[in-house]
Amino acid sequence: xxxxxxxxxxxxxxxxxxxxxxxxxxRSARLAPDGGRRLELVGIAVRDVxxxxxxxxxxxxxTDAPAHLVADPETDVVVELxxxxxxxxxxxxxxxxxxxxxxxxxxxxxxxxxxxxxSIARRTEAALRFEAAVGGGIxxxxxxxxxxxxxxxxxxxxxxxxTTNYILTAMTDEGRGYAEVLAAAQAAGYAEADPSGDxxxxxxxxxxxxxxxxxxxxxxxxxxxxxxxxxxxxxxxxGITGISAADLAAAAATGNVIKLVASAxxxxxxxxxxxxxxxxxxxxSPLGRTAGVLNRIEIDATPVGSVAFAxxxxxxAATSSAVLGDLLAIARGLGxxxxxxxxxxxPDRADRPDRSPTPAGELSPAGSADR
Amino acid sequence: xxxxxxxxxxxxxxxxxxxxxxxxxxRSARLAPDGGRRLELVGIAVRDVxxxxxxxxxxxxxTDAPAHLVADPETDVVVELxxxxxxxxxxxxxxxxxxxxxxxxxxxxxxxxxxxxxSIARRTEAALRFEAAVGGGIxxxxxxxxxxxxxxxxxxxxxxxxTTNYILTAMTDEGRGYAEVLAAAQAAGYAEADPSGDxxxxxxxxxxxxxxxxxxxxxxxxxxxxxxxxxxxxxxxxGITGISAADLAAAAATGNVIKLVASAxxxxxxxxxxxxxxxxxxxxSPLGRTAGVLNRIEIDATPVGSVAFAxxxxxxAATSSAVLGDLLAIARGLGxxxxxxxxxxxPDRADRPDRSPTPAGELSPAGSADR
Numbered sequence: 220x221x222x223x224x225x226x227x228x229x230x231x232x233x234x235x236x237x238x239x240x241x242x243x244x245x246r247s248a249r250l251a252p253d254g255g256r257r258l259e260l261v262g263i264a265v266r267d268v269x270x271x272x273x274x275x276x277x278x279x280x281x282t283d284a285p286a287h288l289v290a291d292p293e294t295d296v297v298v299e300l301x302x303x304x305x306x307x308x309x310x311x312x313x314x315x316x317x318x319x320x321x322x323x324x325x326x327x328x329x330x331x332x333x334x335x336x337x338s339i340a341r342r343t344e345a346a347l348r349f350e351a352a353v354g355g356g357i358x359x360x361x362x363x364x365x366x367x368x369x370x371x372x373x374x375x376x377x378x379x380x381x382t383t384n385y386i387l388t389a390m391t392d393e394g395r396g397y398a399e400v401l402a403a404a405q406a407a408g409y410a411e412a413d414p415s416g417d418x419x420x421x422x423x424x425x426x427x428x429x430x431x432x433x434x435x436x437x438x439x440x441x442x443x444x445x446x447x448x449x450x451x452x453x454x455x456x457x458g459i460t461g462i463s464a465a466d467l468a469a470a471a472a473t474g475n476v477i478k479l480v481a482s483a484x485x486x487x488x489x490x491x492x493x494x495x496x497x498x499x500x501x502x503x504s505p506l507g508r509t510a511g512v513l514n515r516i517e518i519d520a521t522p523v524g525s526v527a528f529a530x531x532x533x534x535x536a537a538t539s540s541a542v543l544g545d546l547l548a549i550a551r552g553l554g555x556x557x558x559x560x561x562x563x564x565x566p567d568r569a570d571r572p573d574r575s576p577t578p579a580g581e582l583s584p585a586g587s588a589d590r
Numbered sequence: 591x592x593x594x595x596x597x598x599x600x601x602x603x604x605x606x607x608x609x610x611x612x613x614x615x616x617r618s619a620r621l622a623p624d625g626g627r628r629l630e631l632v633g634i635a636v637r638d639v640x641x642x643x644x645x646x647x648x649x650x651x652x653t654d655a656p657a658h659l660v661a662d663p664e665t666d667v668v669v670e671l672x673x674x675x676x677x678x679x680x681x682x683x684x685x686x687x688x689x690x691x692x693x694x695x696x697x698x699x700x701x702x703x704x705x706x707x708x709s710i711a712r713r714t715e716a717a718l719r720f721e722a723a724v725g726g727g728i729x730x731x732x733x734x735x736x737x738x739x740x741x742x743x744x745x746x747x748x749x750x751x752x753t754t755n756y757i758l759t760a761m762t763d764e765g766r767g768y769a770e771v772l773a774a775a776q777a778a779g780y781a782e783a784d785p786s787g788d789x790x791x792x793x794x795x796x797x798x799x800x801x802x803x804x805x806x807x808x809x810x811x812x813x814x815x816x817x818x819x820x821x822x823x824x825x826x827x828x829g830i831t832g833i834s835a836a837d838l839a840a841a842a843a844t845g846n847v848i849k850l851v852a853s854a855x856x857x858x859x860x861x862x863x864x865x866x867x868x869x870x871x872x873x874x875s876p877l878g879r880t881a882g883v884l885n886r887i888e889i890d891a892t893p894v895g896s897v898a899f900a901x902x903x904x905x906x907a908a909t910s911s912a913v914l915g916d917l918l919a920i921a922r923g924l925g926x927x928x929x930x931x932x933x934x935x936x937p938d939r940a941d942r943p944d945r946s947p948t949p950a951g952e953l954s955p956a957g958s959a960d961r
Contacts, residue, residue: 238893242740249740252930350737356894358729358737365736366721366729369613369620369914505900508879522609523727523911526901529876530894540894543740551930559623559922 225256225320225550228288229263230310231300232276234535235324235351235542236263239298240276242543250543255551262288289314296320296549298542299328308332311347318343322545324351324538330425333438337563340555347555348545353426354379354514356537357530358544360556363433363518368559370520372434376482379426381512381533382417383459383479385409387467387497388510391476396464409512420446420458420479420495427481427493433557434518435483435491437564445494452477453497462497475499476507505529596627596691596921599659600634601681602671603642605906606695606722606913607634610669611647613914621914626922633659660685667691667920669913670699679703682718689714693916695722695909701796704809708934711926718926719916724797725750725885727908728901729915731927734804734889739930741891743805747853750797752883752904753788754830754850756780758838758868759881762847767835780883791817791829791850791866798852798864804928805889806854806862808935816865823848824868833868846870847878876900 227243229236243250243260251257264285265271272278282288289297289310297314299321301307308328314321316339323329329336329349340347350360363372378384382404389400401418404410416422424444431439446457452470453461459479470477480498483491500507505527509515514532519525531537545556557563598614600607614621614631622628635656636642643649653659660668660681668685670692672678679699685692687710694700700707700720711718721731734743749755753775760771772789775781787793795815802810817828823841824832830850841848851869854862871878876898880886885903890896902908916927928934 242893246740246742249742252739253932254925255930357897358733361737362729362733365919366732366915367911368623368918369617370911371617371620505876505879508876520911522613522907522914524902524905524908526728526899528897528899530897534895536893537895540738540741540891543893544737547739547930548736553924554625559626559918561624 223256224259225546226259226261226293226295227298227546228261228291228294228296229298229300230285230288230307231302232263232265232271233300235538236298236300237274237276238535238539239300239542242539244277250547252547252551255547258546258550261293262291264288285310286313289319290317294319296322296546298546299323299325300542301325303327304331312336312339315339315343315345315347318345320346320348320549322348322351322542322549324349324542326352326422326425326429330428330441333428333432334563337438337555337557341562346549346553346558348548349429349556350545351538351541353429354516354528354530355532355534356540357514357516357528357532358541359516359528360429360433361544362528363430364557364560367518367520367523367526370523372518372520374482374484374519375427375430375434375516376480376506377430377514377516378478378506378509379481379514379516379532380417380420380423380479381514382410382414383420383423384509384514385512386418387459387462387477387479390462390464391467391471394464394468397459397462418458418460423458423479423481423495427483427495430481430516431483431491431493432563433560435485436561437491439491439493443493445496448494448496451497452499458495459497466497470499471502473499474502476502478506478509480506594627595630596917597630597632597664597666598669598917599632599662599665599667600669600671601656601659601678602673603634603636603647604671606909607669607671608645608647609906609910610671610913613910615648621918623918623922626918629917629921632664633662635659656681657684660690661688665690667693667917669917670694670696671913672696674698675702683707683710686710686714686716686718689716691717691719691920693719693722693913693920695720695913697723697793697796697800701799701812704799704803705934708809708926708928712933717920717924717929719919720800720927721916722909722912724800725887725899725901726752726903726905727911728885728887728899728903729912730887730899731800731804732915733899734801735928735931738889738891738894738897741894743889743891745853745855745890746798746801746805746887747851747877748801748885748887749849749877749880750852750885750887750903751788751791751794751850752885753781753785754791754794755880755885756883757789758830758833758848758850761833761835762838762842765835765839768830768833789829789831794829794850794852794866798854798866801852801887802854802862802864803934804931806856807932808862810862810864814864816867819865819867822868823870829866830868837868841870842873844870845873847873849877849880851877
């Protein structure tokens with residue numbers, strides 16, 4: 220079977236992007252789904268073309284003009300791996316508006332511009348996929364929207380930020396203070412020079428917003444996710460920035476560890492309550508034993524019960540797995556990550572009745588529910 | 591949007607089937623995928639119609655003639671939850687031959703008749719889905735064939751049989767012998783009157799054969815999966831039937847536990863080597879800590895690294911989640927569980943070159959590889 224090719228433009232060739240390029244150059248036999256279109260890499264936009272060439276990226280594909288690559292009629296699908304807000308947000312919106320598929324690992328733009336991007340994608344029927352935005356290479360968004368689609372989700376919780384988990388694990392294991400371990404993590408490349416996005420919880424908030432979209436059917440505002448608590452370990456400081464060696468020692472004395480746990484559930488009024496907070500968890504529980512840069516996401520739902528997904532939550536190679544999986548899904552015509560689910564509602568419209576059991580014979584037409 | 595309905599016939603209404611029926615009667619709002627066809631239950635075949643009616647199953651849908659239900663032109667999709675070889679195998683083959691979609695939780699027929707069923711399904715372009723056959727409600731086959739599709743799988747291992755894990759866990763925790771714990775498990779409903787399918791490893795073998803199909807692209811023969819070893823705990827006896835309290839005590843003395851581990855990998859010649867054997871694993875490893883009726887499946891692959899899926903591997907409610915997810919997938923037109931992967935090869939044709947890196951420009955056409 221010879222199907223038309225799907226021409227892929229890559230925006231950004233850092234850690235993840237370089238691994239995506241490697242897959243095209245070294246494992247391309249796997250990039251032709253049965254019954255789908257064969258993927259072909261047609262362009263790579265980078266900030267520094269000379270530097271990228273020196274790193275061994277294919278010279279004939281390099282450009283420093285991402286907007287041209289997005290607009291090029293020869294581009295069918297855009298893979299956005301630049302990160303950050305702009306220009307990534309505008310480029311992704313432009314690609315979707317032009318009806319082009321987009322695969323992104325950018326949790327910030329999906330969490331902060333989700334309603335807008337979903338609206339554009341639905342209008343133009345372009346596919347927007349973002350499995351790589353949560354849990355790196357761990358399959359979790361696809362299963363949540365797909366294999367678990369018949370479930371009523373009651374709670375999602377997990378460890379979704381590797382940097383903070385690495386820091387907390389090191390503080391626990393070595394009895395050292397936050398500032399000291401953070402400096403060591405920065406030196407080792409596990410934390411960025413400006414670590415605030417990770418250590419204050421914003422990265423985990425973005426991932427939780429995305430999990431909530433797929434599990435609860437609504438886009439919540441990142442700013443509505445609590446990142447500091449009035450009491451408990453590290454109280455009144457965002458993320459893990461208030462956690463001390465003494466907090467961890469006190470936790471250990473009761474058989475617990477402190478983890479930065481992202482969690483979301485529906486309250487009694489049907490509203491989604493979401494937080495990313497340092498949390499005491501039993502040291503010998505699966506979350507408590509999730510060490511270093513590993514991620515673990517647990518989903519409680521009816522009828523399935525509780526299922527968990529674990530693995531490397533970051534890293535170029537692991538994350539490229541999710542990017543490539545999304546590209547293959549677009550090549551097979553599977554649509555967006557939320558395909559099959561109703562259009563998202565806004566939090567204030569997400570009333571419980573839409574999610575509660577409906578007596579047979581009183582079905583809502585698909586797509587009409589405020590989810 | 592009003593799409594045509596997808597008319598579902600259910601074969602078997604035991605533990606899982608009753609939960610599927612409950613979803614149709616109590617949570618039917620979730621059984622209408624956005625952009626897909628709404629699911630409608632049109633018939634339930636049971637052995638004992640009066641008994642099923644007494645259990646509260648909808649009387650107007652009951653029949654004791656499964657073959658008629660399969661052949662009925664009013665049936666679009668068949669859900670086979672009878673289990674066992676015949677008549678399940680013939681009914682599923684007939685449905686597929688008639689171009690009807692099939693969802694099954696029957697690991698035996700998929701593992702033992704996989705090549706035949708795949709061949710029929712590909713010929714008629716009918717969808718055959720079987721997520722529920724492995725890991726109950728845990729999403730694992732879908733992620734393996736979908737989100738992880740770009741990966742080269744090197745090893746799959748896991749605890750995939752709840753009955754044996756329950757028995758081994760109880761023997762470990764309580765220091766009791768195999769026969770005693772088995773009898774207690776039978777009394778509690780965790781083991782069947784004839785437990786051989788579970789305790790000799792055949793159930794786990796069937797699940798491993800299915801995982802191998804999706805992870806390695808070949809159908810292996812269940813009989814080629816080793817279920818007894820020449821040495822090690824319980825040697826020369828199949829499954830866990832040779833495990834004694836002394837074996838478990840000896841394991842504990844070295845910080846290990848004994849688990850029935852299903853595993854498959856490629857050997858140096860590219861052949862798939864698969865076994866289901868009592869295995870020493872560190873007590874504090876994730877597999878070692880998988881207790882009772884939980885399942886855990888770990889996948890090592892490039893580029894993702896190692897990812898794991900855990901949750902309830904059996905039970906009516908949990909398993910119904912996978913059955914319903916597969917029904918929704920068919921309603922969305924997503925095809926078979928293996929959709930997107932090349933047609934399966936046979937073990938002797940599964941040479942490594944099909945899976946190894948292919949230089950760019952030397953692509954095999956999709957679907958031509960012997961996988």
